[in-house]
Amino acid sequence: MNDSLSFEPPKAGSVVGQPVNRIDGLAKVTGQARYAAEYDLPGLTYAALKTSTIAKGRITRIDATAALREPGVLAVLTHENLPKMAQTPNTLAGKYAIYGMHMGYMPMTGDEIFYAAQPVAVVVADTFERATQAAALVQVTYEEARPVASYQSAQAEVFDPNGQGFVFDLKKVTRGNPQAALAASPVQVKATYVHAINHHNPMEPGATIAHWEGPDRVTVYDSTQAVAMSQQSLAVVLGLPQEQVRVITKFIGGGFGCKFNLWPHTVLATLAAKAVGRPVKLVLTRQLMFTSLGHREDQEQTITLGATQEGKLTTLIHEKTSTTSPWDIFAEPNAAILNWLYACPNYESSHRVARANVMTSTYMRAPGESPGSFAIECGLDELAAKLNLDPLEIRLRNYADLDSGTGQPWSSKGLKECYRRGAELFGWSKRSRQPGVTRDGQLLVGWGMATASYPVRPAQGRARVRLYADGHALVQTSATDLGTGTYTIITQVAADGLGLPMDRVRFELGDSTLPTAPASGSSVAAATVSSSVHLAIQDVWQRLAAMAVRDSQSPLFKAPLTDLTNEQDRLVLRKDPSKGESFAALLQRQGLTDIEGVGNSKSGEGFEADQLAFDNKPGTKQTKRSMYSFGVHFCEVKVDPDLGTVRVSRWVSVMDGGRILNPKTARSQIIGGAIMGIGSALMEATNRDEYFARYTNADLAGYHVPINADIPDMTVEFVDGHDPYVNAMGVKGIGEVAMVGSVAAVANAVYHATGKRVRSLPIIPSKVLGRDAV
CATH class of the missing domain: 3.30.365.10 (Aldehyde oxidase/xanthine dehydrogenase, molybdopterin binding domain)
Incomplete structure (x- = not known):
């Protein structure tokens, strides 16, 4: 991108910022929107899972004789005959090796049982009903052991992960001298808050259709929030080059975090399709949604607050204990929000976990920040009640003008x-x-309030914009739409940036063959995708501008690039907008049917001012x-x-x-x-x-x-x-x-x-x- 030339992002009053109806709404209410389980491929077969009736032990025998006699049954796959994976993520090292593979133990790679309802067989048949019936006939014998149910179990071993969390850093954090500050605090509050296990339960269950197009090329239609990450993970599991694995997700019926990563059912469907040589559809039942896509872990938090008589925090100590799986160390980083939300000079946080015979927990909307805010916001309320202060007033008295954890200024607040x-x-x-x-x-009436905050997490994404001489545009990125409106908002951004009506912009997403975009999760999709599309549009305008100043027939011939800007669908002189021409006229005169631009955006890591198209002080540097x-x-x-x-x-x-x-x-x-x-x-x-x-x-x-x-x-x-x-x-x-x-x-x-x-x-x-x- 030419740093000397920039074009404005959409301004207030344009379609960006307007309450536009969802452009995908009609497709959804009329059934035209196609979800992962709704692709009707030639020769499609159906898979059903047989799952364990115990939570801990070993498989001693599997008898599939009766199931295989059922009409229409193509295969009964178990750990003994399932096609082998190139890499199995059943250790922490294996999980790190497979990008995005926070999926728990990969079942059917051995005879060991780690959690209840763990898949032990996949039955493939020509209809869903036949597959389900045959799965019920598979006989499995176990050697059972007593499981551990949670961190509260008598036999549970609670330990400090000491920074060894698989996804989140669970190290103990100390700032100042919290214990000494607590001892000197005239007002103290200590309380323990318990959070139940929560499951995501989106309307659309986990679903996969896998279709092998030859021995080394596969297309997977999957209900995933992360098309690019799923492609990368599947490629490693299958031992294929990434470009030979295609993942498609055009619509998602909700996720809330449970569809962020690659899970066992997607891998099993893909391997089953390879085994039978036909496309395989595997849709989780509602019951299996509770044991197949993670959950918010059962947990308790003890928070200790020290304060002055005026309600100013002097110290904050947070301790969390939760349940993790036998093979993983996953825990929500609840303490993170406590470290920045309020001004407090002394702070300490620690996490403890206990392994239990459960499917791994995973991200659930605002992982860490949501349960963490339950503790700090209730704790602060208890402090306000103790001091007879208004709950809003105590928050204002502890308002953080800087990030307490880093000492940095806010980008905005x-x-x-x-x-x-x-x-x-x-x-x-x-x-x-x-x-x-x-x-x-x-009835008793009560009023309560609480503060909300969530980080702008680092994310990077790419987008491609193709502008056609006939006045329409194609915008492409591999992002997904969870149902939150990505189709709509990105069409708005593109329409304004190109000066076109929204119905002249077509936005394609949800395909790993498109430019790589981040997952729809951690609140990064709208920020990163809109920015990458905006930068791709800037690239288009800059290419058009370079073309115009070299064209002797253009009204902008030999004009300095820095004197040009865009106004709707036209290139014009900044000082004289009447002098310019439409992109269509320019392209047609050049004999071009279209022009393409690409954009690469980073969110959440800070920008130098000269990287911002709308900054008025190019060349200035900004504090982190x-x-x-x-x-x-x-x-x-x-x-x-x-x-x-x-x-x-x-x-x-x-x-x-x-x-x-x-x-x-x-x-x-x-x-x-x-x-x-x-x-x-x-x-x-x-x-x-x-x-x-x-x-x-x-x-x-x-x-x-x-x-x-x-x-x-x-x-x-x-x-x-x-x-x-x-x-x-x-x-x-x-x-x-x-x-x-x-x-x-x-x-x-x-x-x-x-x-x-x-x-x-x-x-x-x-x-x-x-x-x-x-």
Whole structure:
């Protein structure tokens, strides 16, 4: 890219920033949108899994005789006859070798059983019903051992991972002298908060169709949030060059983190297709979703706060214990948010884990920040109550003007404006300081609030833009759309950048043959993809500009490049916009049907000002900054004091998410995250039997999630979050920050309603009425 020439990003008032309807909406409601399990390939076959009935032990015998007699059955694959993988990630070293392969133990590579419902056989047949019937007939005999169910089990061995976490760094962190500061603190609060196991339960289950196009080339239609990572991982597992593995994901029916990585069912489907020589479809049942795609781990956090009589934090100590799998060390980094959210000179955090016979836990919306905020936001609320301070006031007294963990300035921080506007919308000034006294008839009424924050994580992505002389454009990247609106917002960015109507822009995504993009997760997709598309459009305009100044028939012939800019679909002189020409005229005169540009964007690592197209001071250098989204949730609950039932009756969220590309889809993101928080706070819990280490409610009849009747109308607003440092479009991301703090807002409201503090999730009626409340 020519550093001397830059073109402006879309300005306010264009389609960027407008509440445009989803362009994929019609395809979804009419059934035209094709999800991973909906490709009808010639010769398609169906796979069903046979899973273990024990959680620990060994397979001593598998008898597939009856299954193989069933009509239409093509194969029964077990650890004895499954095609071999080039590399099996059943050790930490193996996982690191296979990029993105946080998938737990790869089953059917041996006779050992590590968790309940572990796949032990794959049955392939010509229909789904025949495959399911045959799988039920496979007889498996085990040598059973007593499993460990969780970190709370008597036989569990809890240990300090000492920085050996597979994905997240779990090292102990100390700043200042927290123990001495605690001893000197006149006000202290210590409490333990328990978080239940949560499962993602997206509407679309995990699904894969694998199709081998010869012995060394495969196409996989997969429900994945990470097309490029899945391609890389599968290539290593299969021992193929990356370009001979194609992954396609055009639409996803939700993921929330459980579809971020490659999981065993995708590998098994691919190997089964190789074994039978025909395409194979494998769709997880709802029950298998609880044991196949990870979960948010069962965990407890003890937080100790020291403060002055005025409520200023002097020390913060955080200890977390959670369950991990037999082969992995995965734990959410809950302490991270405590290290930056509030100003505190002394800080300490540590993590402990215990191995148990469970499928590995994994990322779930705002991994670490969401459960971590439950602890710090409830702990701070308890400190406010002890000092008879308003919960909002104590947060303002501990407001962090710099990142406490690094000492760096923020790239931008609109949190105070979020507090002010949220309190105004909610009517917070009318809140009674005394808990348990506000009523609506027989119901107790409580108001709670909590801060939200989530980092702008580093991510890199590429995009390709092809502009045609007939006035339409094709935009391509391998990103995925989780259902959050990626199709729409990127079309908006491209249309504005090229000066075209949205219906003249076609956006293609979800195919590993397209330019590599990051996963849709960690709130990076909108920021990185929009920026890479914007930079690709800049590349197009710069190529057009170079063409124009060399063309003697152009009105811009011999004009200095730095004097040119773009205005809608035209190249013009900055000082005289009447002098210029359309890109179509320029291309047609050159005899070209199209021109192509590429863009490569990095988000979350900071930019020098001369890398920003919209910066007015080229050549200046910027200090490294901490980059985060911020926000606040306000919640009202009504509690029946006789039944212990809790209902959320009002909700307000105000967010600083940087530049908002589409307020309609962004609002939906915030509402969705808040609803997940309400579910986690009040009803979601997967129960694992202590003796057998099996889930006892592995379906949507037993695992309760919020429905429409559980959720009130929700008010969502965004503050102006201009941030010139995060990436080329100034987008921070809002997918995760939406959930951070939402659980604590509910829990704090329950305390205000009842005067009882429930520190164990979910807050079900028995806890509100029983001895768990303090």
